[in-house]
Amino acid sequence: MSPSIRNLGSFVREQRNVANLTQSELAKMVGISEETLSAIERNKRPISRSVLTPLFTALGVEPEKIQAMTGLHAGVPVPAQVTPNPQELSALEAIATPACYQDIHTYRIVAANAAARVALPGLAPGTSLVEWLMTDPRSRRVVGDWEKAAHGFVYSLKVLALGAMEPEISGPIIETCRRAPEWERMWNTRPVDPRPFDTLIHIHPETGVEREMYITSFAVQFPRSGWWLWMLSPVRESDSAPAG
Structure with a gap:
C-alpha cells in the first residue's frame, strides 16, 4: 500500500479556494473521485503519495515546497532528550547567520x-516563531516586512500545523498570540499571497x-x-539578477 500523509485537508481546501476551483474540477485534474477529494479536505482520508504530487501540482504548489509542507505530518521521532547536546550546540554555533x-x-x-x-x-528557547x-515588540523593529511575515506564519499555523499538533500544544501558542491586536484579523483572513514565502526583510538591530x-x-x-534547523541567510545580488 502506498505511504500516505494525513491532516493536510485544510491546506488543500484553502489552496483550492484560492485557485477558484470546485471540488469536481480539481478531482478531475488529479484523476480522483470528488468523494475522495471531499474526504481528504475534511481530514477523513489520508493523501497517498501517488496522489500527493499531482494534487499539489494542480494547486500550483512548487515541487520543492511539497516535501517541506508534508514533513509536519510524517511522524518524526522525538529526541531522547529535550535540550541539544554539546555536539548539536557546536554545530549550531558554527553557522555564521541567524539559526535555531x-x-x-x-x-x-x-x-x-x-x-x-x-x-x-x-527569540529565546521556549517560545515559537x-x-x-506576534507578541514581542522587538520583532516589529527587526522584520521590515512584519505584516507579511506575521500573517504568513499565522496562516501556516492555521492551515498546516494544527492538523499535526495536539490541542494541548497548539492551544497555548494560540492563546499567547491572541494578545496581539492583529491576531483575529490575521487568523480569520488569508494573506494577500497565501503561498509559502521564501524571504523576509531583516533590519539589523545594531547597524540598522x-x-x-x-x-x-x-x-x-x-x-x-526530531528538530528542524531554521535559519536566515542573505539573498545575494546575483540571485535576483536577470540571466544574461
Whole structure:
C-alpha cells in the first residue's frame, strides 16, 4: 500500500479556494473521485503519495515546497532528550547567520546561535516563531516586512500545523498570540499571497542595515532527529539578477 500523509485537508481546501476551483474540477485534474477529494479536505482520508504530487501540482504548489509542507505530518521521532547536546550546540554555533533548532512537534525554539541572539532579539528557547512575531515588540523593529511575515506564519499555523499538533500544544501558542491586536484579523483572513514565502526583510538591530534574507529549514538527521534547523541567510545580488 502506498505511504500516505494525513491532516493536510485544510491546506488543500484553502489552496483550492484560492485557485477558484470546485471540488469536481480539481478531482478531475488529479484523476480522483470528488468523494475522495471531499474526504481528504475534511481530514477523513489520508493523501497517498501517488496522489500527493499531482494534487499539489494542480494547486500550483512548487515541487520543492511539497516535501517541506508534508514533513509536519510524517511522524518524526522525538529526541531522547529535550535540550541539544554539546555536539548539536557546536554545530549550531558554527553557522555564521541567524539559526535555531525548532522542535518539530511543538514549533518551539530549543536553542538559538549567537547570530540569532543578536539579529532576532527575544527569540529565546521556549517560545515559537509565531509567538515572537506576534507578541514581542522587538520583532516589529527587526522584520521590515512584519505584516507579511506575521500573517504568513499565522496562516501556516492555521492551515498546516494544527492538523499535526495536539490541542494541548497548539492551544497555548494560540492563546499567547491572541494578545496581539492583529491576531483575529490575521487568523480569520488569508494573506494577500497565501503561498509559502521564501524571504523576509531583516533590519539589523545594531547597524540598522536592511537586507532581504532567505528563510530555510532543514530536518536534523544526526546525531538525533526530531528538530528542524531554521535559519536566515542573505539573498545575494546575483540571485535576483536577470540571466544574461
